Structures are given as C-alpha cells and as structure tokens.
Amino acid sequence: MTESYRHLRYDEREALAKMRDAAIPVSEIAARLGRHRSTVYRELRRNFMHDEEAWxxxxxxxxxHNGAPPRRAPGVTRSQDGISHGYRPRPSASLVAGTNCWKDARDRLATAH
Known part of the structure; x- marks a missing residue:
C-alpha cells in the first residue's frame, strides 16, 4: 500500500468551500473529495480567516491556494521516494550562546571539593 502525498488542488478547495457553506459535515466532505477527514480539518484550520467583519x-x-506554497520550508524538496533533501540542521542553543555545556559541567565537577 504505497500512497503518495498530494496537495489539495484549487478545484478541490473550491468544492470544499461550497460544501462547507452548505453545512455538510466534514466527514462527508472528506469522503466526496476522496481525502482523509484530518486533511479537511487541517485545511480548514490552517486557512480559516478570522476577522471581526463577517464579510x-x-x-x-x-x-x-495562494498561501500553500510558502508554507514549505526553504531549501527542502521532496523526491518521489518521500525523502527530504536539503535539510540543514540548526545549531544548538549552547553553540549560539558561545558556551559548551559539557565543558562547563566538567569544570564545575573538577573544582568541587
């Protein structure tokens, strides 16, 4: 069972909006779109606009649809096998602060009487 990940297409997003406006339950929307209900919930949560003005x-x-591409981390591409390429690990907090926590711990132990 090898399913590949697919982004929602624009026409799927339009259908989602119409069904949501018609008060169709999310589980039924997911079934009609052929997606898992968590995908639909996630899409609605990420892209729901909260504003005081009802309009x-x-x-x-x-x-x-326009906001989806910028969410991907810069420099990260996904190949057909699903492996992320271009990952660059971030420096640790002690490296950024200019301290070495292991060296500091050894110094404290060495000077303890």
Missing part, C-alpha cells in the same frame, strides 16, 4: 470571515479557496 471577511471564513474559508476562501483562492487565499488558501
């Missing part, structure tokens, strides 16, 4: 509040497929 600007809700899920807008064009905003959601």
């Amino acid at each position: 600007f509040r809700g899920y807008f497929p064009n905003v959601a």
Whole structure:
C-alpha cells in the first residue's frame, strides 16, 4: 500500500468551500473529495480567516491556494521516494550562546571539593 502525498488542488478547495457553506459535515466532505477527514480539518484550520467583519470571515479557496506554497520550508524538496533533501540542521542553543555545556559541567565537577 504505497500512497503518495498530494496537495489539495484549487478545484478541490473550491468544492470544499461550497460544501462547507452548505453545512455538510466534514466527514462527508472528506469522503466526496476522496481525502482523509484530518486533511479537511487541517485545511480548514490552517486557512480559516478570522476577522471581526463577517464579510471577511471564513474559508476562501483562492487565499488558501495562494498561501500553500510558502508554507514549505526553504531549501527542502521532496523526491518521489518521500525523502527530504536539503535539510540543514540548526545549531544548538549552547553553540549560539558561545558556551559548551559539557565543558562547563566538567569544570564545575573538577573544582568541587
């Protein structure tokens, strides 16, 4: 069972918005789109616009579709086998602070009487 990850297409986002406006349950929306219900919940949570003005509040497929590409981490690409390439580990907090926590611990132990 090898399923590949697919981003939501624009037409799927439009259908999601229409079904959401029609008060169709998320589990049924997911079944109609052929997606897992957690994918639909995640899409709605990530792209729901919260605004005091009712006109600007809700899920807008064009905003959601335009906002999807910038979410991917810069420099990270995914190949067909699902392995991330271009990962660069971040420096540790002690390295950034200019201290070596292991050296400091050894010095404290060496000077303890």
